[in-house]
Amino acid sequence: MAIKKKEEECPKAPAWLTSFGDLMSLLLTFFILLYSMSIISLEKFYQVLKGLIEAFGGKQVIFSEGGALKASRIPIQFENMHMRVKKFAELKKEITKIKEELLSMGIEADYLVTGTCMKLRVNTNRLYPLGSEEPYPQAKELFLNMCSRLKPFSLPITFEGYTDNMPISNPRFPSNWELSAMRAVSVLRLFITCGYPQELLSAVGYGEHHPIAPNDTPANRERNRRIEFCIKLNP
Template sequence: MARKKKEECPSVPGWLVSFGDLMSLLLTFFILLYSMSTISLEKFYQSIRGLTEAFGGRTLQNKETIIQGKKVNLNFPMYPKIKKKKAVQKKLNDIKQMLENAGFKAEVVSHGSTITLRLFSDKIFPPGKDIPYKDVIPYIMTFCEKLKDSSLPLIIVGHTDNTPIKSKRFSNNLELSASRAVNILRMFIKCGYDEKALAAEGRGEFEPIVPNDTPQNRAKNRRIEFVIDLSV
């Protein structure tokens, strides 16, 4: 009967194979972490700048101080953006309530760092005209008085529906919407709003908030928007 040949090397325990695999995976993982730890100063600058601006701090102007590894003092007031947004939103809601009590349709819309007061223009402007009704002007001036102390950057944007305009003065709705916005802007300047903080735009029928498929929807699209961007 043939003798059983002895094994030249003892077999490795099963647990040791698993342990070796685990160590290999850990080594690979730490090598991956180390390879990712090389920081691009350019990208680091962009990240810090984005975080600073997102939380309401001042924009970093001197990029070289970061690239050269120097200290940069970040100006982070406590929750300034959140507090500022709440205060502005409250003020706009008060203005909206005042306008609604006077019979105007309005709404406040908040999106990200932007707060918009929409004032539907059927009771503001005669059809096809860019000068507000005379009895509306005092309310616009009161609106301005309530907001001007904040000196916030304000964009006044005119919108229309898609009904073609028939006018000797305006060849299209874009011109009409721009002229309406400019006239409102002039009233704000007259009431003392900081000129440097004001801008006017016309969008015509190109940015409807609802489809122009019913008279009610077209009335919603005819509007003046007062846009405050708190990120500026």
């Protein structure tokens, strides 16, 4: 006896409809995500804004309303905004002028920005007698002139002394460490003489370490004998 197949109650949906349904679900999820991202948490916005201003050197954020943000238009006072924002271009311009003047005198010089420090790199071959920490008289005048031009910025400065790898050993300087440190200190003392705030000045000696050229030729060793003015952009 032949068996009769049971008739299907409803026909199967076409295959494309399954893919279409998945696409609609994904689109719905996407628009829900966009909507959730468009809602700004004012509390978190306040924390991010405060962090950014302090990172740029601002001392504080003053709102007309206390606590967290309660409105989208609240004036913020930026009178204590950091030098890096207000005076960076002026400082760079002055450093560039100093560099060009040094080059015109035959003194190798350059500047670079590393992190929060703008460095003025000055070769010491024409500024110090070989093996001495006492600069030439004309070099003293040069350092004093640089001090008078950098003093209006009132930024912390670290003087970094460097030498080549030629060993030195005498009663005054047992190694290049002492010589490089004393050269840095000699510039620091000149800046104090011209009235630069002492609390903003420091000196360090690196000796023959951190060379900018291989110590394999007399010319390269001359390049490594230098003083670097690390002008800190974040007081």
